Amino acid sequence: xxxxxxxxxxLAAAQAAVRPVEVSGGCASLPAYDSSARIxxxxxxPVDSCVNTTATDxxxxxxxxxxxxxxxxxxxxxxxxxxxxxxxSKNDLAKSxxxxxxxxxxxxxxxxxxxxxxxxxxxxVTDIPYSAQLMWGLGQYSLPIQAYxxxxxxxxxxxxxxxxxxxxxxxxxxxSGSAGSGGKPYWLMRLLGPNSAxxxxxxxxxxxxxxxxxxxxxx
Numbered sequence: 001x002x003x004x005x006x007x008x009x010x011l012a013a014a015q016a017a018v019r020p021v022e023v024s025g026g027c028a029s030l031p032a033y034d035s036s037a038r039i040x041x042x043x044x045x046p047v048d049s050c051v052n053t054t055a056t057d058x059x060x061x062x063x064x065x066x067x068x069x070x071x072x073x074x075x076x077x078x079x080x081x082x083x084x085x086x087x088x089s090k091n092d093l094a095k096s097x098x099x100x101x102x103x104x105x106x107x108x109x110x111x112x113x114x115x116x117x118x119x120x121x122x123x124x125v126t127d128i129p130y131s132a133q134l135m136w137g138l139g140q141y142s143l144p145i146q147a148y149x150x151x152x153x154x155x156x157x158x159x160x161x162x163x164x165x166x167x168x169x170x171x172x173x174x175x176s177g178s179a180g181s182g183g184k185p186y187w188l189m190r191l192l193g194p195n196s197a198x199x200x201x202x203x204x205x206x207x208x209x210x211x212x213x214x215x216x217x218x219x
Contacts, residue, residue, distance in 0.1 A: 018213075020148035020168045023160060027100035030147055030160060031218040041099030042110065043217040045162060047087055047187075050172065050212035060210050062087055062172065062187055066217070069096035069111040069136070071180040080112045082137025083180060085123055087172060087187035098123065098216075100147070107145050107162070111136050112180075125164045129195035132164075133188065147216065160219035167193040171209040189214070 023029050030040035045067040050060030071083035088095065098109045099120070106122040113119045124142035125132045134145065145164050150157040161168045169192045177183040190196070192211065197204045205211070 017152050018157070018168070019151045020161070020163060020166050021151055022166070023147040023149055026105075027102045030100050031216060038102035039099055042097030043099070044095045045085075045098050045214050046217055047172065048159065048161070048213045048215035050210055052210050060172070060212065062089070062091075065089075065091045065187070066095040067098060067109070067214075068093065068181070068186060069109055070178070070186050071112045072178070073180075079114045082135060083111060084186075084188060085109055085111075085134040085136070086175075086181075086189060089174070089185040089187065093184065105144075109136060125191050129193060130197065130199055132191040132193060132196065134170075134191070150213075158219075160216040162214045162216065164191055165193060167191055168213055170212050170214055171196075171205055172212055173206060173209045 027033055027038065027040040028035070031043060033040040046064050047060065047062050050063050051058050052060040065087050067085055068088045069083055070086045071080045073080070085096065096109050096111060098107055101108050104122060108120040109123050110118055111121050113121065121136040123134055123136045124138050124144055125134055126138060127141050127143055143164050145162050148161050148163055148168050150159065150161060150168070170189045171192055172187045172189055175186055175188045177185050192204070198206060
């Protein structure tokens with residue numbers, strides 16, 4: 001076995017050995033909790049323990065990079081209604097923080113809204129298993145995200161991670177710049193839950209996708 005494949009096998013095995021356990025206690029159990037507002041955060045959510053199958057050491061170039069909001073407009077939209085929570089392509093670019101809000105019972109991000117404003121909006125995962133991006137503006141066609149501890153061999157690991165339905169592994173894929181990203185490339189995320197493989201090819205990952213966790217900063 002080549003060093004590249006051996007390294008990937010070890011990292012992939014380490015990811016697979018993780019058992020997510022949902023954090024109990026709601027937002028109060030997350031970093032920077034304000035009991036008067038019933039809000040935890042805001043915090044940037046960086047890439048953590050990414051596996052790059054094309055590098056000999058399997059290190060991803062975006063390891064540690066934080067979250068950003070990338071909006072898109074559909075036909076008929078006259079203002080921003082929805083968009084992705086993605087990962088910046090350069091870590092010195094502006095980030096979009098997330099927070100946990102007990103009042104809305106959701107995670108929220110500070111995202112573009114309307115014609116030129118910004119506001120806190122709930123973020124969810126699309127309910128399409130093979131295209132489960134983290135987004136805002138989804139309405140009823142979505143699944144809530146949760147915070148999880150990771151356990152390995154029965155031992156709780158450092159950090160708190162985001163996911164849904166007991167899955168905390170995401171795929172990252174580099175996208176070309178668009179109007180919604182200010183023309184800058186970005187890393188699109190999708191949750192690798194049940195039935196997330198390509199329905200046509202059966203491939204677990206698309207070309208250029210890498211597996212990763214998404215960690216709450218400060219945890």
